[in-house]
Amino acid sequence: EAGVTQSPTHLIKTRGQQATLRCSPISGHTSVYWYQQALGLGLQFLLWYDEGEERNRGNFPPRFSGRQFPNYSSELNVNALELEDSALYLCASSHGTSGGNTDTQYFGPGTRLTVL
């Protein structure tokens, strides 16, 4: 079974630009979660999508947004990039509401975003 995949592996942008990160969940999973892992700040929850809808959002400004497509893949968009957005962005998937109460999240390898 293929795991969660993310692209690109690395992304270098300059301040003020926009970044788009992509995630493909495990086949059969309908929930996708995004987390930010910044140096020294640990893991912070960003967004949760299930069945195409945003279900929950972490304490991040509106310039962090995303969407989930009909095939359950997801995009994370970060507008007006700031230096402190440099981090590893991790995507996870789970069975979500389609799988009852199964809540184990499986993670992709991450996208390393560097803002110069």
Add this chain to the structure above:
Amino acid sequence: GDSVTQMEGPVTLSEEAFLTINCTYTATGYPSLFWYVQYPGEGLQLLLKATKADDKGSNKGFEATYRKETTSFHLEKGSVQVSDSAVYFCALSRELDQLIWGAGTKLIIKP
């Protein structure tokens, strides 16, 4: 709100030593508890989980027991190897929502 506290690292041990990484949580209701591991330069891998009180999760020689009375989920391994060197994260979730994370504990195993 919900929170997870785990012991600060780094934890440095010799090969074949006994490992304990402490994790305690604060949450209403009955969360699921997890240990994830992050090897250098890689993403997060699920190590083990427990979904109800007194459950024991185990994998690759690691174990953790869900103790509701002490709100703890300590990670243990009887004999660590150099290959166990990584960062270990304790986390909780309630139903399908976000994972709430501990700060992570870096484990260094010396040969």
